[in-house]
Amino acid sequence: MKGFSSVSRLLFIMISFLLLSCQEKEKVTEMDLLFSSLHADQAKWWRYHKTNIDLSSDFLPLGEDGDSISKKAFFEALLTGEFIAIEKKSNAARDQYQLFKLTKESDGDISYTISADSYREYKHFMMEGQQFPDFxxxxxxxxxxxxxxxxxxxxxxxxxxxxxxxxxxxxxxxxxxxxxxxxxxxxxxxxxxxxxxxxxxxxxxxxxxxxxxxxxxxxxxxxxxxxxxxxxxxxxxxxxxxxxxxxxxxxxxxxxxxxxxx
Incomplete structure (x- = not known):
């Protein structure tokens, strides 16, 4: 019985590990994989960014966890140079962009570029709703x-x-x-x-x-x-x-x- 108990415990550990591994794999989305392929290569990321991300559009901004956030908060995150935007594919009428945080392994040039590129769009966004000057x-x-x-x-x-x-x-x-x-x-x-x-x-x-x-x-x-x-x-x-x-x-x-x- 003692030997059987040891084998049972071993099987339980192995099955638990496999289930946990499967669960972890399920959490890896297409967006995660895309981020992994982009964040270490500034040139590759820039091509993606200019082709797929239109910060002047009426997009739906999403935080790191995929929750809706304000457009102002989204821009302010990009301005720190610590995040990039990844397009979330959906059937929604509006484009959806989600924040992904850069890591120590990320290409350092991305941080400077995303900050500089976002500033102009942020400035334009902040003008919306303001009175046009008298003329x-x-x-x-x-x-x-x-x-x-x-x-x-x-x-x-x-x-x-x-x-x-x-x-x-x-x-x-x-x-x-x-x-x-x-x-x-x-x-x-x-x-x-x-x-x-x-x-x-x-x-x-x-x-x-x-x-x-x-x-x-x-x-x-x-x-x-x-x-x-x-x-x-x-x-x-x-x-x-x-x-x-x-x-x-x-x-x-x-x-x-x-x-x-x-």
Missing amino acids: KLTALDGKTYSKEALLGKTLAVKTWFLNCKPCIEEMPQLNQLVEEYRENEDVVFLSLSLDTKAELQKFLAEREFKYAVVPQQKAFIEDTLGFSIYPTHIIVEPSGKIKKVVNTAPEMIAALKSMNKG
Whole structure:
């Protein structure tokens, strides 16, 4: 009986170990495996991040445990440089991003990069819901625009300058957008440029841009709005509050169309 008891105890230990191992394996998700393949290689992580994570989108932020957290808390975690975001695959209408904490084995360059990359999006996010500054601006065609006069309308603003290649390359997309809203008087497209009236007139004589163009707006763009990256797009709600701040035409177009569904 004593020998049998020893064998039984050994079998019990082995079975318990196997069950525990199976349970531990079940806890390892696809996201865990993805994190393991990314966190030790900055270049591999960066490719994944730029392809799959859009911090300017209306995503659902998840904490380390997969619980919902505020977008502000999510950004603040990324800003520490201690976390990266992994996309959680689901059938939900909104993208879901979960925080994963970096380890001692993680590539140190990831920490600096995620912090720097998140800062701009965090700054833009914190502008949402704030009042757009007061303004009174005169476009090249002599028409005057002011915040007071535009209350009740949606305002799409682009900041740019002539030597900014991305600013010029996205103009066909923006022209098409303006055409789509041509019959909608409640949406106004306004662009603020760093360049002089003469420089802009020369450029626009050869290349069409259907936004209203306001020259020499460096002080308003950089000092009042606090932007230093071009292009930057701002969508202002009819109430005069900022709805969205992004850096590319596709992001702005998606946000604008989402506001104006129906």
